[in-house]
Amino acid sequence: MRINCPHCGERDRREFYYMGDAVAVTRPAPDAGPDAWDDYLHNRDNPAGDTRDLWYHEAGCGAWIVVARNTLTHAVHGATLAQKAAS
Amino acid sequence: MGYSGFQIIKEGLFGQKGWKPLWRDPAPKARYDAIIIGGGGHGLATAYYLAREHGLTNIAVLEKGHIGGGNIGRNTTIVRANYFLPGNQEFYSHSLKLWEGMEQDLNYNVMHSQRGLINLFHSDGQRDAFVRRGNAMINQGDDAILLDREGVRSHLPYLDFDNGRFPIYGGLYHPRGGTARHDAVAWGYARGADQRGVDLIQNCEVTGIDIENGVVTGVQTTRGAIRARKVGIVTAGRSGQVAAMAGMRLPIESHVLQAFVTEGLKPVIDHVVSFGMGHFYISQSDKGGLVFGGDLDFYASYAARGNLPMAEHVMEAAMTLMPMIGKARVLRSWGGIMDMTPDGSPIIDTTPTKGLFIDCGWCYGGFKAVPASGFAFAHLMATGQPHATAAKFRLDRFRTGVGLMDEEGTGSQHNLH
Numbered sequence: 001m002r003i004n005c006p007h008c009g010e011r012d013r014r015e016f017y018y019m020g021d022a023v024a025v026t027r028p029a030p031d032a033g034p035d036a037w038d039d040y041l042h043n044r045d046n047p048a049g050d051t052r053d054l055w056y057h058e059a060g061c062g063a064w065i066v067v068a069r070n071t072l073t074h075a076v077h078g079a080t081l082a083q084k085a086a087s
Numbered sequence: 088m089g090y091s092g093f094q095i096i097k098e099g100l101f102g103q104k105g106w107k108p109l110w111r112d113p114a115p116k117a118r119y120d121a122i123i124i125g126g127g128g129h130g131l132a133t134a135y136y137l138a139r140e141h142g143l144t145n146i147a148v149l150e151k152g153h154i155g156g157g158n159i160g161r162n163t164t165i166v167r168a169n170y171f172l173p174g175n176q177e178f179y180s181h182s183l184k185l186w187e188g189m190e191q192d193l194n195y196n197v198m199h200s201q202r203g204l205i206n207l208f209h210s211d212g213q214r215d216a217f218v219r220r221g222n223a224m225i226n227q228g229d230d231a232i233l234l235d236r237e238g239v240r241s242h243l244p245y246l247d248f249d250n251g252r253f254p255i256y257g258g259l260y261h262p263r264g265g266t267a268r269h270d271a272v273a274w275g276y277a278r279g280a281d282q283r284g285v286d287l288i289q290n291c292e293v294t295g296i297d298i299e300n301g302v303v304t305g306v307q308t309t310r311g312a313i314r315a316r317k318v319g320i321v322t323a324g325r326s327g328q329v330a331a332m333a334g335m336r337l338p339i340e341s342h343v344l345q346a347f348v349t350e351g352l353k354p355v356i357d358h359v360v361s362f363g364m365g366h367f368y369i370s371q372s373d374k375g376g377l378v379f380g381g382d383l384d385f386y387a388s389y390a391a392r393g394n395l396p397m398a399e400h401v402m403e404a405a406m407t408l409m410p411m412i413g414k415a416r417v418l419r420s421w422g423g424i425m426d427m428t429p430d431g432s433p434i435i436d437t438t439p440t441k442g443l444f445i446d447c448g449w450c451y452g453g454f455k456a457v458p459a460s461g462f463a464f465a466h467l468m469a470t471g472q473p474h475a476t477a478a479k480f481r482l483d484r485f486r487t488g489v490g491l492m493d494e495e496g497t498g499s500q501h502n503l504h
Binding site: 001012013014018019020021034035038042043044045046047048051053069072074 | 325327328331336337338339340341385386387388389390394396429485486500501502
């Protein structure tokens with residue numbers, strides 16, 4: 001599996017650290033309540049198919065990126081900076 | 088159909104033509120007292136214990152594919168009770184006891200082999216951790232023996248004891264640990280359930296869960312609607328999709344775990360051995376293949392196959408621990424879909440929908456749990472109360488933060504187990 005870093009181009013998966021579902025870039029408000037925080041921290045759609053997840057280019061440029069990927073085929077469709085994905 | 092030595096000799100003399108299928112192939116009825124979604128090891132064991140322990144025989148197991156085609160046939164067949172935390176400890180201890188009686192109970196040879204499990208350690212700190220774990224196991228009533236370096240050598244002379252980076256300091260020996268023939272476990276429970284009247288319905292995919300006013304009323308399937316007042320979800324890596332049919336989101340992310348097997352060799356590895364520094368474990372099947380595996384690939388996946396970086400890591404760990412393995416040739420590799428919870432421990436619980444139960448989150452440890460999971464889930468479905476051995480496997484522990492069981496001590500977060 002190779003991931004397209006927006007800064008560095010296509011790189012080996014080993015350069016990246018997997019953080020989990022891209023829900024991580026949409027943090028709820030501090031007072032959003034326990035259910036919203038439970039969803040953010042624990043509950044997942046866990047799709048069999050297209051998904052978006054958050055990776056860290058640990059052995060590269062150090063960027064956090066949101067990767068569009070397929071969990072059934074391991075195909076990587078593209079990646080954007082987490083900064084942009086969150087805004 | 089019972090088995091006997093006489094029957095085996097007779098069939099051997101007459102061309103093995105007298106054996107019959109181990110279970111019926113019934114069409115689904117319109118209504119059952121209970122339905123179990125998922126005909127894997129846990130689902131079949133649940134059906135068996137519902138029938139045997141609770142007298143519920145008007146039940147069906149609905150399996151999307153065929154019996155034995157999921158994770159029950161995609162694991163490294165290890166059976167052990169060496170857990171540390173309360174909650175896990177009593178559960179896996181119970182499970183090992185059920186394993187020890189399983190063949191007599193089912194009258195079926197699952198080739199359960201208590202050949203002993205040795206977890207190696209490679210530093211003073213790791214020794215301390217294993218001493219503590221071993222004491223916890225003994226307190227639970229299970230067996231653990233601390234081996235020093237020479238003790239390990241007497242069992243496993245073929246290891247590289249003086250590896251420059253990971254020298255072997257000793258090991259924690261769990262003599263009652265071992266392996267079992269994984270397919271036979273599925274077949275044995277399937278046969279036992281079928282004999283007690285349970286309908287095992289294969290090629291029957293559940294496409295919807297019917298709920299009226301917060302109460303489950305049945306399921307929709309590719310073979311028609313089936314009514315039932317109790318429905319149990321036991322679908323491992325696919326738990327997220329099935330739970331979504333009931334409007335639930337689960338604290339589960341499905342990951343891939345790879346395993347490997349070599350060509351058949353003469354007996355060379357007598358135990359189950361785990362490497363303390365590289366997440367590598369190995370045993371030899373009765374057929375002769377060396378069966379081994381490593382850690383997760385560490386990204387969400389349903390592909391049932393992994394990528395090469397983890398394959399490379401596992402091979403490196405194998406070569407570091409036992410250089411002789413370099414002469415063996417890998418025959419094949421595969422991946423299982425693991426239903427990972429944030430804390431790495433499972434869930435056996437009720438749901439917000441009345442009559443709907445869930446058994447999931449087995450992470451990378453589901454095989455050894457098959458009998459106790461079925462036993463506890465059957466108890467929950469039949470009585471509405473959790474079984475004492477699985478009382479801590481609560482679904483809401485993540486939301487409340489109370490009762491998390493992080494066996495690895497790495498933190499309760501999705502990407503850490």
